[in-house]
Amino acid sequence: MTTTLPRTVRPAAVSEDAAHLTRLKTVTQYYVVTAFLALFIGVLIGPLQALNYGGINVYEFPLLKALLKSYYQGLSLHGVLNALVFTQFFISGWMLYLPVRDLGVRINLRFAWFTYLMMTAGLLLAAVPLLTNQATLLYTFYPPMQGSPLFYIGAAIMVAASLLVAGQVIWVWWQWKRAHPGRVTPLVTYMCVATWMMWLVASLGLVTEVVVMLIPWSLGLTAGVDPLLAKTLFWWTGHAIVYFWLLPAYISWYAFVPRHAGGRLISEPLTRLTFALFLLNSTPVGLHHQYSDPNISVLWKVLHMFLTFLVAIPSLLTAFSVAASLEDAARAKGGRGVVGWIRYLPWGNAIFSAQVLAMISFILGGAGGIVNASSTFAPVIHNTAWIPGHFHITVGTATTLTFIGIMFWLIPHLTGKRLPSMKLASASVWTWFLGMMVFALGMHWQGLLGVPRRAQISATGSDVYRDLPIAVPQLLTAISGVILLVSALIFFYVLFRMLLSPRVDQGEVTTPLPYSEVLSPAGENLAQASRLVRLTEPLLALWVAALLLVLLMYGPVLLGMVTDLQAVPGWKLY
Amino acid sequence: MARLPVAPVPRLDHHTLERYETIWLVISVILSLLLFTGVLVSFISGTYQAVRSDGGSASGGHHIAGVKGGRLDPRAIAATPFATPGLRENADGSFEAFIVAKAFAFDPAVLRVPAGRPITIHLTSLDVMHGYMVQGTNINATVIPGQVTSFSVTFRAPGTLSSICNEYCGIGHHNMLARVIVTDPNAPTPAGEQP
Numbered sequence: 001m002t003t004t005l006p007r008t009v010r011p012a013a014v015s016e017d018a019a020h021l022t023r024l025k026t027v028t029q030y031y032v033v034t035a036f037l038a039l040f041i042g043v044l045i046g047p048l049q050a051l052n053y054g055g056i057n058v059y060e061f062p063l064l065k066a067l068l069k070s071y072y073q074g075l076s077l078h079g080v081l082n083a084l085v086f087t088q089f090f091i092s093g094w095m096l097y098l099p100v101r102d103l104g105v106r107i108n109l110r111f112a113w114f115t116y117l118m119m120t121a122g123l124l125l126a127a128v129p130l131l132t133n134q135a136t137l138l139y140t141f142y143p144p145m146q147g148s149p150l151f152y153i154g155a156a157i158m159v160a161a162s163l164l165v166a167g168q169v170i171w172v173w174w175q176w177k178r179a180h181p182g183r184v185t186p187l188v189t190y191m192c193v194a195t196w197m198m199w200l201v202a203s204l205g206l207v208t209e210v211v212v213m214l215i216p217w218s219l220g221l222t223a224g225v226d227p228l229l230a231k232t233l234f235w236w237t238g239h240a241i242v243y244f245w246l247l248p249a250y251i252s253w254y255a256f257v258p259r260h261a262g263g264r265l266i267s268e269p270l271t272r273l274t275f276a277l278f279l280l281n282s283t284p285v286g287l288h289h290q291y292s293d294p295n296i297s298v299l300w301k302v303l304h305m306f307l308t309f310l311v312a313i314p315s316l317l318t319a320f321s322v323a324a325s326l327e328d329a330a331r332a333k334g335g336r337g338v339v340g341w342i343r344y345l346p347w348g349n350a351i352f353s354a355q356v357l358a359m360i361s362f363i364l365g366g367a368g369g370i371v372n373a374s375s376t377f378a379p380v381i382h383n384t385a386w387i388p389g390h391f392h393i394t395v396g397t398a399t400t401l402t403f404i405g406i407m408f409w410l411i412p413h414l415t416g417k418r419l420p421s422m423k424l425a426s427a428s429v430w431t432w433f434l435g436m437m438v439f440a441l442g443m444h445w446q447g448l449l450g451v452p453r454r455a456q457i458s459a460t461g462s463d464v465y466r467d468l469p470i471a472v473p474q475l476l477t478a479i480s481g482v483i484l485l486v487s488a489l490i491f492f493y494v495l496f497r498m499l500l501s502p503r504v505d506q507g508e509v510t511t512p513l514p515y516s517e518v519l520s521p522a523g524e525n526l527a528q529a530s531r532l533v534r535l536t537e538p539l540l541a542l543w544v545a546a547l548l549l550v551l552l553m554y555g556p557v558l559l560g561m562v563t564d565l566q567a568v569p570g571w572k573l574y
Numbered sequence: 575m576a577r578l579p580v581a582p583v584p585r586l587d588h589h590t591l592e593r594y595e596t597i598w599l600v601i602s603v604i605l606s607l608l609l610f611t612g613v614l615v616s617f618i619s620g621t622y623q624a625v626r627s628d629g630g631s632a633s634g635g636h637h638i639a640g641v642k643g644g645r646l647d648p649r650a651i652a653a654t655p656f657a658t659p660g661l662r663e664n665a666d667g668s669f670e671a672f673i674v675a676k677a678f679a680f681d682p683a684v685l686r687v688p689a690g691r692p693i694t695i696h697l698t699s700l701d702v703m704h705g706y707m708v709q710g711t712n713i714n715a716t717v718i719p720g721q722v723t724s725f726s727v728t729f730r731a732p733g734t735l736s737s738i739c740n741e742y743c744g745i746g747h748h749n750m751l752a753r754v755i756v757t758d759p760n761a762p763t764p765a766g767e768q769p
Contacts, residue, residue: 070745138742144719145702145744227703227718266591292705292716294629294723295644301624305613309606316602320595328586370609375624376616379714383705383740450709452740455748462751464709464736520588566645566720571701573677573744 020106024097025414025507027112031093032410034120035086036495039400042081043488045074047481050439053385053446054478055465057458069133071456072574077130079139083245083395085123088158090403091248092119092165094410095192098251099169101513102188103176111168119161126154136574138454140234141214143225146570149218156210159203166196173539184522184529184537187268188255188515194275195247197543201550202244202283205236217570224567228295232561235286236554243282243311245395246362247275249402253322253355256406258516260352261345263329266321268522272536274321277314279539280546284553285311291378295564300557301375307553308373315366322359328519350425354405357433362398365390368444383454386447389440397436404429404491411495413511416503420494428491435483442477446470625715629696629722638696641722648700648719656698661687669693675704675717678746680737685752688759689732697723705741708754716741729756 045068051058052071058064059071068074092115100107128150129135135147173185173193185193209230217225258265265271287304290296327341335341346352368390371377381387408419419425449468451457457465505511523529526537536542616622629644640646640654651657651674659681661671669691674681676699687693697706697717704717715723729735739750 072742072745072747142703142741145742226720228721231703231718266586267588267595270595290716292625292714294625294716294718294721295627297627298624302614302617306610309609312606313599313602316605317595317599320598324586324591324594332585374609374613376613376622379622379712382714383707450707450736450738452705452707452738454742455738455740457748460748460751462749464738464751468709519586519591564643564645566647568648568719571677571744573702573746 017106020109021508023109024100024107024112027109027116028093028097029411029414030116031089031096032407033499034116034123035089035093035403036407036492038081038085038089038123040488040492042078042086043484045078046082046488047485048074049078050477050481050484052456052458053443053451053474054481055458055474056478057456059456059459070136070574071459072138072454073130073133073136075454076136076138080126080130082400083139083391084155085158087245087395087399088162089119089123091244092116092162094248094403094406095195095251096165096169098513099173099189099192102186102192103172105172105176107168107172111164115161115164115168118164119158122154122157122159122161124154125157126151128154133574140238142234143214143217143227143230144568144570145574146218146572149215152210152214152218156207156215159207159210163200163203163207166200169193169196170200182526184524184526184533185539187265187271187518187522188251190272190536190539191247191251191254191275193539194279194542195244195251197539198240198247198279198282198546199244201279201543201546202237202240204550205233205286205554206238206241209233209237222567224569226561226565226567228293229558229561229565231293232286232290232296232554232558235289236283236550237286239286239289239308240283242391242395243278245399247278249355249358249399250274250318252402252406253318253359255516256514257322257352257355258325258329259514260349260355261326261329262332263325263327263516264519265516266324266328267520268518269520269530269532269536270317270321272522273532274314274317276536276539276542278311279542280549281307281311281314283546283550285373286554287557288373288375288378291375292382295561296557297560300553303553305373305375309370312366312370315362319359319363325516326356348422348426350422350429351405351408353426354408354429354432355402357429358398358401358405361393361401361433361436364440365394365398369394381447383452384447385443385451385453387453389443389445389447392436392443393440397433401429401432401436404432407495409511409514411498412505413507413513415499416505416507416510417498417501418504420497420501424490424494428487428494431483431487431490435480435487438476438483439480442473442475442480445473446477449473623712623725623727626724629724638722644722644724645720646698646722648698651698651700656696661685661693671695673697673706674700675706675739675750676700677702677704677744678739678750680706680739680750680752683752684755685737686755686757687729689729689756691759692726692728694724694726702743703741704739704743704750706737707740708735708737710735713737714740729754732756732758732761 048058129148135151137145137147213225213230216222254271285304285308287301288308330341330344333344335344408425449470522533655672656674659672659674663669699717699719706717707714717723733756735754737752737754
């Protein structure tokens with residue numbers, strides 16, 4: 001392998017202060033380990049849901065009944081911990097650490113600790129009503145179903161903390177830009193800053209819904225809430241949030257997976273284009289979650305559908321680019337043939353296989369997502385078991401399995417501890433993929449036959465589900481719950497053993513950040529860079545454009561709802 | 575497996591990849607546009623009936639009393655046709671059905687409709703959000719308190735269908751079920767049964 005090609009970053013370690021680096025690593029570790037603790041609790045509840053969709057009601061067992069009041073409380077905890085808490089904590093640590101290392105700068109670590117503690121405080125506050133069945137609202141918490149004010153306040157504090165992390169990273173990047181005029185932003189920083197900027201635009205809907213509508217209402221300060229307006233604000237954020245979960249995985253697929261495979265990142269300019277497109281186009285697509293809702297103009301639904309189809313393009317570019325990186329790696333090792341090269345990839349390395357299995361899962365999940373986004377297919381699958389089938393192979397595998405793979409090198413890198421067993425790590429990764437594939441098959445299948453999502457169908461009194469031909473997909477779903485439980489237990493055994501082992505290595509030396517070589521770099525100076533690099537460099541301008549686009553695509557819809565406000569009282573029916 | 579000795583393989587180069595990249599980008603854009611066109615064709619051909627953007631306000635020319643801009647007050651449905659849910663035939667021969675969702679049941683629990691006749695269905699909720707999905711059909715709508723959800727549908731063949739609440743509405747959500755009985759309009763109504 002040639003070593004003369006430019007890397008994505010210049011070696012910056014010389015100017016770094018060792019004490020600062022150690023403290024930065026500690027705060028990062030706190031973020032990612034808290035994330036995985038949330039996932040640990042969340043996934044242990046998962047099999048209960050899978051068994052329900054296998055037709056087996058386990059919520060009547062006395063021990064379980066003492067812990068969880070209902071299927072819906074279990075489902076609320078599962079969804080909130082896995083989809084909201086796990087992702088946000090991991091991403092905050094990951095996308096704080098990477099740009100700071102990438103730029104080789106010092107940051108205000110007190111502020112970083114403050115955001116971590118604030119996020120944790122929000123989590124603990126929201127955990128109280130979740131655990132006491134005072135916020136059994138599922139993770140979409142649609143009003144007028146009402147929960148304890150603590151849930152909404154805790155969630156708001158958690159999201160606010162993530163916005164402060166975003167602010168810190170953007171500020172650090174901006175200081176670097178001012179200190180280095182005419183320079184091209186290094187790629188990893190570019191991807192992180194673009195993702196944080198997207199999140200700042202995307203989160204506005206949710207923040208408005210929770211702060212302006214739900215908190216005052218749950219405290220009894222307002223008599224009612226307009227459920228359609230609240231739901232529309234929720235989906236302003238609710239679809240873009242899936243890109244907030246996905247793009248941190250893309251960062252790893254672009255920048256680090258080629259290195260794990262032994263190949264090169266294909267093109268920095270193309271990667272920048274991908275992230276610029278996500279920044280612009282991730283948010284003004286949310287109405288595709290509301291095709292079934294009344295009193296929203298069909299024209300606006302169709303416009304959002306069009307933009308949703310367009311947001312598939314940067315993902316298709318990613319598929320091309322990452323696959324080319326892998327092929328590059330395999331051919332360098334002697335791989336030949338149209339598909340024969342695939343055997344030359346390091347499938348036994350769990351860091352690699354986790355992330356490539358995550359990609360394969362996302363190809364299937366993305367295809368299903370296009371079905372969901374099409375307003376004419378939507379009535380067939382909307383709110384059916386198809387939907388949880390879909391998001392377990394997107395966020396539940398593409399994102400989660402990537403983060404799992406990252407942990408196998410990130411913890412050794414941050415702490416100098418060693419992965420106790422590559423074999424066990426691999427076993428957890430492959431069983432996770434297998435379990436999720438079986439789960440997705442069972443759930444998509446049941447959904448197509450008309451089984452609704454989020455329903456304790458194993459306890460339904462009537463014959464409606466017994467009359468459906470769902471025995472085979474139900475069996476698959478139940479089996480998948482068991483496979484995934486085994487997989488999760490192996491993974492957490494590996495993770496906790498690693499975390500509890502002594503520090504033996506210098507993380508910087510034995511497990512450096514796995515930057516890949518680049519086939520077509522962006523260059524260092526803007527003046528000599530290609531047109532695409534120059535066009536994608538002004539991230540602040542792209543951010544403003546993203547905000548304007550979302551205001552254009554949501555403004556008229558929301559204005560109509562605000563002028564026709566229909567507030568209704570809250571209910572607690574759980 | 576014994577590997578054959580291989581000559582050094584030429585690695586991928588920038589220009590080849592850039593060409594493939596461009597081709598792939600063009601294919602991606604065309605695919606997205608085709609998808610969009612496909613959906614629009616489905617709109618025009620009438621295989622897809624959208625949920626109306628003016629729930630109840632202008633349903634087939636029939637204004638619904640007490641409903642304004644697709645909104646009503648869920649505490650005052652007595653002044654609207656939702657006070658007496660079920661199917662009705664208008665003077666001009668068109669059919670309208672009013673369905674009320676409330677934790678954890680639909681009213682009417684059994685909706686009888688004639689096969690082959692276009693029917694406009696109006697839904698509203700008295701408490702939290704509900705869903706209204708009729709198995710084996712494309713009916714799948716959100717039911718929101720304070721709002722009226724309206725759409726038109728033609729049930730083609732006689733039979734019994736299950737309608738299911740598919741939006742989480744509380745502890746009894748999974749038992750919120752009803753039925754649609756599609757009758758043959760040419761068959762005589764069985765004695766003692768009201769449509």
